[in-house]
Amino acid sequence: MDMYKNLIDALEKKREMLRKRVEKIEAGFRSVHSQDSEDRATESESDEVFQALDDVSRQEIQLIDDAIKRFENNQYGTCTACEGKIQIKRLEAIPYATMCIECASSAS
Numbered sequence: 001m002d003m004y005k006n007l008i009d010a011l012e013k014k015r016e017m018l019r020k021r022v023e024k025i026e027a028g029f030r031s032v033h034s035q036d037s038e039d040r041a042t043e044s045e046s047d048e049v050f051q052a053l054d055d056v057s058r059q060e061i062q063l064i065d066d067a068i069k070r071f072e073n074n075q076y077g078t079c080t081a082c083e084g085k086i087q088i089k090r091l092e093a094i095p096y097a098t099m100c101i102e103c104a105s106s107a108s
């Protein structure tokens with residue numbers, strides 16, 4: 001279990017960072033909209049960029065939440081498909097991986 005602790009700590013830090021990023025994105029989003037801009041094309045273009053960044057960050061926060069939940073339930077590091085152990089090297093690369101490399105590659 002302890003070997004996962006560092007990964008979970010890192011995930012918690014990352015989640016904190018992502019939350020700050022989402023806040024910043026949303027603050028930026030609001031400031032764009034509060035400006036009385038006449039350049040509508042530029043505005044909707046930056047809307048899309050904000051939206052995309054926001055989505056990516058939120059998705060990642062969700063993945064991290066799930067990983068931390070699995071850790072709390074002693075399921076972290078266990079493949080959700082075959083219930084085998086997920087390789088530690090894989091978890092180091094993708095800390096919120098839910099499948100071992102074999103299942104992940106056969107699923108895709």
Ligand SMILES: [Zn+2]
Pocket residue numbers: 079080081082083084099100101102103104
């Ligand atoms: Zn598996």
